[in-house]
Amino acid sequence: MNEMHKLYGGSIYAYIPANFVDISKLRQVPDSQEVFAHPATDQSIIFDILEYLDEPDEQACRSHFDEIVNDSEAKIKKIEKLDLSPINCESVYYLNGEHYMSKYKETAKNLVELHMAIFRYKDLKTDILITFNDPLFINPESSSAQGSNNENKWTAEQFFKTIKSFYVADFNLFG
Numbered sequence: 001m002n003e004m005h006k007l008y009g010g011s012i013y014a015y016i017p018a019n020f021v022d023i024s025k026l027r028q029v030p031d032s033q034e035v036f037a038h039p040a041t042d043q044s045i046i047f048d049i050l051e052y053l054d055e056p057d058e059q060a061c062r063s064h065f066d067e068i069v070n071d072s073e074a075k076i077k078k079i080e081k082l083d084l085s086p087i088n089c090e091s092v093y094y095l096n097g098e099h100y101m102s103k104y105k106e107t108a109k110n111l112v113e114l115h116m117a118i119f120r121y122k123d124l125k126t127d128i129l130i131t132f133n134d135p136l137f138i139n140p141e142s143s144s145a146q147g148s149n150n151e152n153k154w155t156a157e158q159f160f161k162t163i164k165s166f167y168v169a170d171f172n173l174f175g
Contacts (some may be wrong), residue, residue, distance in 0.1 A: 011173035074099035
């Protein structure tokens, strides 16, 4: 499945790596999100339409990261502006970081590498985030340890293909 996938009812398109599960088929997902998970590795790719943060770009990246991870020990390893210019998008940034997280309010925490692209649409008052959660270490006591393996694991290269393929087909999505 190397084709483009319709997101948000066809208003946005992007490449999603093969072997994914559309989480909206399993549970309620907020209207502002599209969530895809790898069936065997505990990896996920999340698209999220958020209110534009009226901050300098790099600070907005940090603010979105802090909001997502909610972990005082999280660390950002890299923030860089990407040489992409989607229609009506002022800038696109890539952030890479690590944080510990648990699922379902468990006490066992997993170390997760977070890759995040931030598409900044100032005129539309919108930031669109695409995050790729890639577990580096799964705690043996975590529910994620059950059946998780590295078979056909998604790669950072595939995530960059998602970023580069991302485009908005219908700006009416933003009101």
